Amino acid sequence: MVLQVHHRIVTHRIRIKDIALQAGVSTGTVDRVLHNRGEVSQATRDKILSLIQESDYTPNLAAKSLANRNPxxxxxxxxxxxxxxxxxxxxxxxxxxxxxxxxxxxxxxxxxxxxxxxxxxxxxxxxxxxxxxxxxxxxxxxxxxxxxxxxxxxxxxxxxxxxxxxxxxxxxxxxxxxxDALKSGFLAARLMCFGIRPGSSILLLKLARPDGIIHHLSRRAKGFSGYIGKCTPSKDISIRTLTIDLTAPGEPAASLDKAMAEQPDIAGIFVTSSRASVVAEYMESRNKSEIILIGYDLTEANRKYLKNGTIDFLISQKxxxxxxxxxxxxxxxxxxxxxxxxxxxxxxxxxxxxxxxxxxx
Amino acid sequence: MVLQVHHRIVTHRIRIKDIALQAGVSTGTVDRVLHNRGEVSQATRDKILSLIQESDYTPNLAAKSLANRNPxxxxxxxxxxxxxxxxxxxxxxxxxxxxxxxxxxxxxxxxxxxxxxxxxxxxxxxxxxxxxxxxxxxxxxxxxxxxxxxxxxxxxxxxxxxxxxxxxxxxxxxxxxxxDALKSGFLAARLMCFGIRPGSSILLLKLARPDGIIHHLSRRAKGFSGYIGKCTPSKDISIRTLTIDLTAPGEPAASLDKAMAEQPDIAGIFVTSSRASVVAEYMESRNKSEIILIGYDLTEANRKYLKNGTIDFLISQKxxxxxxxxxxxxxxxxxxxxxxxxxxxxxxxxxxxxxxxxxxx
DNA sequence: CTGAAAGCGCTTACAG
DNA sequence: CTGAAAGCGCTTACAG
CATH class of the missing domain: 3.40.50.2300 (Response regulator)
Incomplete structure (x- = not known):
């Protein structure tokens, strides 16, 4: 049955049975060549293979999974x-x-x-x-x-x-x-450069884990720095990197207070990990919510600070x-x-x- | 067979057959109550229904689609x-x-x-x-x-x-x-406000179709204008709306030239339709690529201008x-x-x- | 009102 | 090397 309608032809699907019929063999044999399970003579194998080519056979996945017995x-x-x-x-x-x-x-x-x-x-x-x-x-x-x-x-x-x-x-x-962690760093930097006022500085924040050297976190940092390097000429942006161990007492407030005091022109913070929320919390406590904050991942905590505007952008990878x-x-x-x-x-x-x-x- | 492993239990799926066995009826009868095809006594119906409740039966979709005969x-x-x-x-x-x-x-x-x-x-x-x-x-x-x-x-x-x-x-x-066209207009405006320099103006561009009053295009415009209204105080942004009929000869260049001449401080353009590419083409011809351009949809033409930097952001809805x-x-x-x-x-x-x-x- | 049986397209022992 | 048959879980006439 072939039925022509607007740019489209509906036909019955070809089944293993159809191939078998044309080749004059049983469905079991067709299945053997389909799955390379051997034990088929070269002659019938070739015949079946060419039939499959011509017919644009595609297996019915529903039937396949139903018949599949081993869990x-x-x-x-x-x-x-x-x-x-x-x-x-x-x-x-x-x-x-x-x-x-x-x-x-x-x-x-x-x-x-x-x-x-x-x-x-x-x-x-x-x-x-x-x-x-x-x-x-x-x-x-x-x-x-x-x-x-x-x-x-x-x-x-x-x-x-x-x-x-x-x-x-x-x-x-x-x-x-x-x-692609490097490219995601580029993107973060692009957004930062787009919004930041000329002549200010940016903090690149690494929130380190005790043991962890998570590879893609440093790639993100690298991508970010690399891009900022390119956009600097036009906007005159300086960048400073800071590593904070969140498990240490009084952190991240202690280190951030120090950095802010040393560099009062910080207008943007980029956090390479999924913990931007702890920085947002700090910024709210210091009334610094106007600083641009960019981080990663839609965690519950981050979500909250994105919604209230303290975090400006989150980058997520589904x-x-x-x-x-x-x-x-x-x-x-x-x-x-x-x-x-x-x-x-x-x-x-x-x-x-x-x-x-x-x-x- | 129940097998306990790390936070997870693997069991055999319950089938219609299992329900039928427990109820002491045939699978056909279970199927009838499952699909409300009537013709079942209230008593057996209730019994089967409660059995289904307890057993958290879910149909095997593969089997369902395989058995389903009508195209x-x-x-x-x-x-x-x-x-x-x-x-x-x-x-x-x-x-x-x-x-x-x-x-x-x-x-x-x-x-x-x-x-x-x-x-x-x-x-x-x-x-x-x-x-x-x-x-x-x-x-x-x-x-x-x-x-x-x-x-x-x-x-x-x-x-x-x-x-x-x-x-x-x-x-x-x-x-x-x-x-949500209104919200997408908000978003476009947010991006525009984030990047645009204070004291400049924005062009909101409607590229009209001959007949078309596409509802969501005007919602986008409305969302955009509404948001800009909010962000104006801090950045002192003015906004101007322009409608261009692309099918008219010499457009969009004619209208855009006129607008640019009247308002040389235009630093951002927002296009409500998927045709930002024609504006990008114009901007390149006039050496105005530094103007922030935001549009919609990842068409082939838009893709090209996004990649070369003339379009800054595209909003897409998959x-x-x-x-x-x-x-x-x-x-x-x-x-x-x-x-x-x-x-x-x-x-x-x-x-x-x-x-x-x-x-x- | 209910059951027994065939069939969807595929896979898999089993027998020859 | 090959075929006939049973089975996966569901649906659907058909018979009673």
Whole structure:
């Protein structure tokens, strides 16, 4: 049945059965060549292959997943999310959303969480995951050397792995989700330069974790500084970098008070991490809300200060989607044998008081 | 089989069969109460209903769509997209993407396009669609009175309709996709105020269509003006509105030249439509690229001028997603009986030279 | 009012 | 190397 309507032709889908009929074989044989399960003579194989080419056959995914009997277990290794580390609550939401959807594909997830400040807790979880022998793994490779070793072991066992929120050089993985941290630094700087009054200075704020050298935080800083360097001539902006350990007593107020006293012309602050809220809190306490404040991530705390205007811009990378897509990518690979692209960049979204209510995720 | 692992329990899904077994009836009977197809005694009905409550049964969508035999036809009514109207190419991409996916759900689409400047072409298409008796309709209600009448007729025939790119007061429809145009005008103004130097003026540019009074374009203008009114005190900004008919000979250069001559302190231009590119072209020809230019939509032409810096910001609403979601909403309703929310707001995204490469859609 | 059976398109043992 | 058959969870005539 072919029915012509306005720029579009609706036809019946081609099924395995149709191919089999044309080739004069059974559906089982077509399935064998479709999945390279061997045990087919070269002659019939060629015939079927060419039939498939011509017919633009695409499998019915609903039928595929229904017929698929073996359940898959996906292990997810991500940091715990708490007050000092609010970021990781966000991808987790997406992960749970994906988990609900893939139940129909006979696939479940197991979540393993580690302490972002503890190498040993990371290692403990890695070992547990390896022992549980999952069908696939989603991994936040926070400690890079251990993660690389882990990926090797997964590779030996033929277990596919999707990386979330960073890449890993020279390792073997199915796909990696991440941001272009350098470019996001550019963007922050562009916004800062756009709004700041000429002749003032900017504070680049690194809120350090005890153990953590989070790679993409320094990339953000680098991108920011690099861009400011370019825009300086026209606006005469100076930039100063400050690192504060938030776990130290009296911080960040102590260090910020000192910086402000030394440099009263500070008109903009850029925070490389998701903790801009603690700076906003400080600024409100010192009546300095007119300073331009740019940070990252739509955490609960940041959201509040964006809405009241103390934070001017937040840059976000749809962490929810990142979590969701990491699971879906792995699931599609396991269930449908769909190969993903190797690097999947997150968006670099600009969120303000005005558009936050419409921001999805 | 229940297996406890790190914060998560994996169990076998409950099936209709399980419910039937517990209730001591056949699967057919369970199906009848599940879909309110009547013909079930009150007693067994109550029993099954309570069983379903307790068991948190959710249907296997893969199986559902596989078993679903009747094919659905969705009619899509949208404007033609051409040079003077580049916007409509974008949702169409999403519509086509959705069309590919829903083939597995036994659902196809038919596209009917009309001339945005011609009431009669709209009416012609409406009549055709009505005659073709589709299972559902996706409609861009450009001519509102005719669209309202059309919705009434669909309603009488029990055909569900999803609106795209605007709402319609007091009409009956399944769901509507749209932007909050007023808020997007706020956002544009916020960006403009953030970057513009104090004491200068802004041009609010309406590029009129011959026939078209597109409702959301004037909402954008209203939002923009309203916000500028608020920010004026601190920065002393004046605003001037100009309407240009692009189909008139020598435009937009003639009108813009005149405006610039009268008001040499213009430091920012806001274009309410997707045609900022024609203003960018003008600015380049007059060596005025330093003027802040803010517009809408990631058309090919706009993209070029955003990348080279002539356009500073584009506001986008993920039109691709809007197209995609409108079809998927209708399909889920038809196939799975899933009721959507009535209003689905699009995001109000800010796109710049720095983040455009990572913008999805 | 209710049940038994066939079928959606695919996969997977099993038998030859 | 190949085919026939059963099964995934749901829907849908059909028979009683």
């Amino acid at each position: 898959y277990r996906i292990a997810v290794l991500i940091p715990e999310g708490d007050v000092t580390n609010p970021y990781w609550k966000m991808p987790l939401r997406g992960i749970r959303r994906a988990a609900r959807e893939i139940r129909d594909y006979n696939t479940g997830i197991e979540i393993y969480r580690f302490d972002m400040d503890s190498r040993s807790s990371f290692q403990t979880r890695l070992t547990e995951v390896l022992k549980s022998n999952p069908a696939g793994v989603v991994l936040a490779p926070v400690f890079q050397d251990q993660a690389a070793e882990f990926l090797k072991q997964l590779n030996d066992k033929g277990i596919p792995c999707v990386l979330i929120d960073s890449r890993l050089r020279k390792s073997n993985y199915l796909s990696a989700f991440g941001q 962490p929810d989607d990142q979590g969701y897509n990491s699971i879906m990518t792995l699931c599609r690979y396991l269930v449908f044998k769909l190969l993903p692209v190797r690097i999947q960049y997150s968006p670099i979204d600009i969120i303000t008081k005005e558009n936050i209510d419409f921001y999805q995720t | 659905y036809r969705i009619a899509v009514l949208i404007p033609e997209g051409d040079v003077t109207n580049p916007y409509w190419k974008m949702p169409l991409r999403g519509i086509r993407r959705a069309a590919r996916e829903i083939r597995d759900y036994n659902t196809g689409i038919e596209i009917y396009r009309f001339d945005m400047d011609s009431r009669s072409s709209f009416q012609t298409r409406l009549t055709e669609v009505l005659k073709s008796n589709p299972a559902g309709v996706v409609l861009a209600p450009v001519f509102q009175d005719q669209a309202a009448e059309f919705l009434k007729q669909l309603n009488d025939k029990g055909i569900p309709c999803v609106l795209i790119d605007s709402r319609l007061r007091k009409s009956n429809y399944l769901s509507a996709f749209g932007q 039109p691709d997603d809007q197209g995609y979601n409108s079809i998927m909403t209708l399909c889920r309703y038809l196939v799975f009986k899933l009721l959507p929310v009535r209003i689905q707001y699009s995001p109000i995204d800010i796109i710049t030279k720095e983040n455009i490469d990572f913008y999805q859609t």
